[in-house]
Amino acid sequence: MPRLILFAPCRQIIVDADDQTVTLVALVDGVNAPAGASVADLVWEHLAVWQADANDAGETFEQRLEIVRPDRRVAAEVRQEFAMQARTLRVRGSVVGFPAEVEGEYTLRLSVRNVLDGDAWERVMEYPVAVRHVTDQPSEAPPAPEPSPRPASAPRRRRAS
16 A cells, blocks of 8 residues: 655645646645635645555555544545556645535545555545634724824024124
């Protein structure tokens, strides 16, 4: 079974065209959602980097990312198959929206299994994401500052001539 060496949910993943280096932009560890919304308006990506075990060459695996609510109910699930054909392999995905029915700590739960053997899911990572409900209240303009009083000028003295 491949070993997870990195999992990261973020706003954007950039892969350099020349040397294939990866840049992760804005890790997602908290989400603001309008009060009463069932889904937060958020486009986000996730990256999992797997390292092959000695017996993984040519095997096909499936990763499952579950978004688990604070009450432990699974709110969403993303599955992706991959074949281990190199020492390491990147599996990335893009998701539109983030479940936000309940305020509190959600868990991104990553599991893997061998597709051909029908193995049971092996949980490999849990990542917490805080969902906060916010209300859009019209912001009042701050009161205009009052002009500061002018300092009293010192009386002018006349020179006696």
